[in-house]
Amino acid sequence: MRIxxxxxxxxxxxxxxxxxxxxxxxxxxxxxxxxALTRIRSQPPDFLITDISMPGMNGEQLCRAIHAExxxxxxxxxxxxxxxxxxxxxxxxxxxxxxxxxxxxSPRNLIARLAGFAARP
Amino acid sequence: xxxxxxxxGDVDFELHRRRFENATGGGLALGACDPxxxxxxxxxxxxxxxxxxxxxxxxxxxxxxxxxxxxxxxxLDNGHAxxxxxxxxxxxxxxxxxxxxGQASKLDASAAGFASTMRALEDTAAAIRAEQKLRRELDSxxxxxxxxxxxxxxxxxxxxxxxxxxxxxxxFQKLVELCAQHxxxxxxxxxxxxxxxxxxxxxxxxxxFNLDLVLVELRGDLYRFxxxxxxxxxxxxxxxxxxxxxxxxxxYKLLASPLYLGNSVAAILAxxxxxxxxxxxxxDRKLVEVMANQFSNLLHMYRMLEEQRTFNRQIVAALIxxxxxxxxxxxxxxxxxxxxxxxxxxxxxLPEAAIDALGWASVxxxxxxxxxxxxxxxxxxxxxxxxxxxxxxxxxRGCEILKHIEHLKPVLPAVRHHHExxxxxxxxxxxxxxxxxxxxxxxxVADTYDAMTSSRAYRAGRSHExxxxxxxxxxxxxxxxxxxxxxxxxxxxxxxxxxxFGILRTQGDD
Numbered sequence: 048m049r050i051x052x053x054x055x056x057x058x059x060x061x062x063x064x065x066x067x068x069x070x071x072x073x074x075x076x077x078x079x080x081x082x083a084l085t086r087i088r089s090q091p092p093d094f095l096i097t098d099i100s101m102p103g104m105n106g107e108q109l110c111r112a113i114h115a116e117x118x119x120x121x122x123x124x125x126x127x128x129x130x131x132x133x134x135x136x137x138x139x140x141x142x143x144x145x146x147x148x149x150x151x152x153s154p155r156n157l158i159a160r161l162a163g164f165a166a167r168p
Numbered sequence: 169x170x171x172x173x174x175x176x177g178d179v180d181f182e183l184h185r186r187r188f189e190n191a192t193g194g195g196l197a198l199g200a201c202d203p204x205x206x207x208x209x210x211x212x213x214x215x216x217x218x219x220x221x222x223x224x225x226x227x228x229x230x231x232x233x234x235x236x237x238x239x240x241x242x243x244l245d246n247g248h249a250x251x252x253x254x255x256x257x258x259x260x261x262x263x264x265x266x267x268x269x270g271q272a273s274k275l276d277a278s279a280a281g282f283a284s285t286m287r288a289l290e291d292t293a294a295a296i297r298a299e300q301k302l303r304r305e306l307d308s309x310x311x312x313x314x315x316x317x318x319x320x321x322x323x324x325x326x327x328x329x330x331x332x333x334x335x336x337x338x339x340f341q342k343l344v345e346l347c348a349q350h351x352x353x354x355x356x357x358x359x360x361x362x363x364x365x366x367x368x369x370x371x372x373x374x375x376x377f378n379l380d381l382v383l384v385e386l387r388g389d390l391y392r393f394x395x396x397x398x399x400x401x402x403x404x405x406x407x408x409x410x411x412x413x414x415x416x417x418x419x420y421k422l423l424a425s426p427l428y429l430g431n432s433v434a435a436i437l438a439x440x441x442x443x444x445x446x447x448x449x450x451x452d453r454k455l456v457e458v459m460a461n462q463f464s465n466l467l468h469m470y471r472m473l474e475e476q477r478t479f480n481r482q483i484v485a486a487l488i489x490x491x492x493x494x495x496x497x498x499x500x501x502x503x504x505x506x507x508x509x510x511x512x513x514x515x516x517x518l519p520e521a522a523i524d525a526l527g528w529a530s531v532x533x534x535x536x537x538x539x540x541x542x543x544x545x546x547x548x549x550x551x552x553x554x555x556x557x558x559x560x561x562x563x564x565r566g567c568e569i570l571k572h573i574e575h576l577k578p579v580l581p582a583v584r585h586h587h588e589x590x591x592x593x594x595x596x597x598x599x600x601x602x603x604x605x606x607x608x609x610x611x612x613v614a615d616t617y618d619a620m621t622s623s624r625a626y627r628a629g630r631s632h633e634x635x636x637x638x639x640x641x642x643x644x645x646x647x648x649x650x651x652x653x654x655x656x657x658x659x660x661x662x663x664x665x666x667x668x669f670g671i672l673r674t675q676g677d678d
Contacts, residue, residue: 062310062313065307066311149324151320151324153321154317154318155314155318156321
């Protein structure tokens with residue numbers, strides 16, 4: 048199972064990478080939306096986890112770009128968003144197979160979510 | 169993947185190889201293997217000198233151990249020679265070996281330059297070891313950070329649930345569910361034996377047939393054990409001797425933490441897992457303690473709110489008692505009007521806060537009668553104009569009395585206006601239609617109904633059906649048609665209070 052993580056914060060990336068590898072996931076990373084798109088074009092992941100606020104192309108723009116380029120994509124997208132903030136989430140409802148992951152992120156929680164996704168038919 | 173591979177797997181060997189090449193001037197194949205001689209780096213290329221050499225050594229009885237030396241030198245039988253040095257200095261057990269293979273002439277132990285090649289090999293091994301150590305430290309920091317993230321996530325989630333806390337057990341139930349989910353536990357339970365409360369949530373990895381029995385054990389022996397020990401408990405091993413008195417004969421893994429009220433254990437938060445799930449870890453224990461702490465605070469708040477509510481109820485009961493003591497024939501009137509008003513409010517889909525206010529207003533609507541002379545209140549038959557004036561001040565009077573209670577501010581309009589007429593001309597203000605607060609219009613319906621169906625000093629109560637006829641008749645004049653319609657819908661469902669209030673029926677049933 049290959050997971051692509053898109054985030055510009057190295058500590059988040061490091062923690063997620065380590066925790067996911069320990070669970071046997073293969074982890075690939077990109078620090079912004081444009082780099083993520085390049086990765087997806089060369090090899091689509093089984094999962095995409097992206098932060099929402101990033102320099103350059105942000106999480107929302109990335110999701111829209113992916114949806115425009117790969118309307119039939121199989122891999123689910125999890126968008127990391129603040130639990131306390133009140134960012135607009137409505138845009139995601141128009142992009143299928145996209146869900147939210149609340150920050151402060153719990154690796155434990157993420158792993159449970161991924162297992163849940165993997166168990167889906 | 170073996171643990172040794174994992175230990176060196178993320179080292180940037182290519183960088184070390186380039187440094188080694190710069191130091192030695194090239195001509196040597198460098199590689200790394202685990203303590204048993206299995207190649208770690210570079211990847212398996214069957215043609216490479218390094219891989220061929222390792223394959224050759226495997227099964228030849230070659231022992232990799234350097235016996236406490238910094239390196240070992242070996243001449244191979246194909247015109248090549250090999251040196252290897254342990255990655256991690258003695259006496260530590262080697263994480264693996266750094267191996268250089270090349271022409272025998274290049275690795276001639278008596279040649280000039282051999283010593284500096286060996287220094288380069290040792291330095292490289294030391295640098296790999298240092299890098300590996302840093303990476304492990306970084307990993308353990310990252311894992312620590314992950315645990316903190318988990319905690320923070322949990323605290324935030326609990327917090328967002330607590331924010332809307334207004335008493336009641338629902339929030340605890342939600343939190344227990346959150347706990348089962350977040351901890352990925354088969355069962356999570358909050359046990360509060362003194363109030364006889366056990367809230368549980370399941371997130372079963374496979375069926376648990378004796379769940380009821382498990383909850384009984386939690387309420388009994390486990391609770392007492394934690395109450396005595398005053399600290400969290402994790403029981404993983406099947407052979408744990410504490411199982412002799414907790415969870416006798418049940419193979420589940422268990423994690424529980426106390427909830428404090430003051431200095432004493434009031435309740436416990438417990439997780440139960442099937443025995444094939446991973447053991448409860450130290451970080452699981454920490455998280456459950458964090459949750460238990462939050463639960464304790466919430467429990468404290470709950471208790472204070474309950475006390476406040478009990479106090480409020482008692483004050484109201486005392487006020488009602490004061491009114492009803494003056495007017496014995498209307499005993500129970502306040503409760504009946506309140507029950508009916510709340511039913512109408514629910515039928516109209518009022519929000520919970522409005523229902524709450526309606527409940528208070530309806531039970532207290534006649535509190536102003538405290539100010540009316542007994543002779544007027546209990547006079548049988550018609551009242552004189554002056555006497556009626558006395559009666560008419562009771563809604564204003566009620567408002568005056570209740571305005572001393574800050575908490576009851578929202579109910580004042582309903583108390584003041586419950587005798588207004590929908591078409592206007594009621595008292596005290598003579599307002600009409602939607603200018604009359606909805607709660608007052610609702611109470612007016614319930615009040616009218618109860619006034620007709622209950623017995624008075626001078627007459628027996630009328631039947632339910634007669635009362636409905638009258639209420640229909642005055643709908644739109646005295647009473648709000650909307651509130652009346654809602655009341656009639658409530659009556660259409662044959663509500664239990666018709667029987668419990670002992671209201672007469674004319675159509676023979678009951």
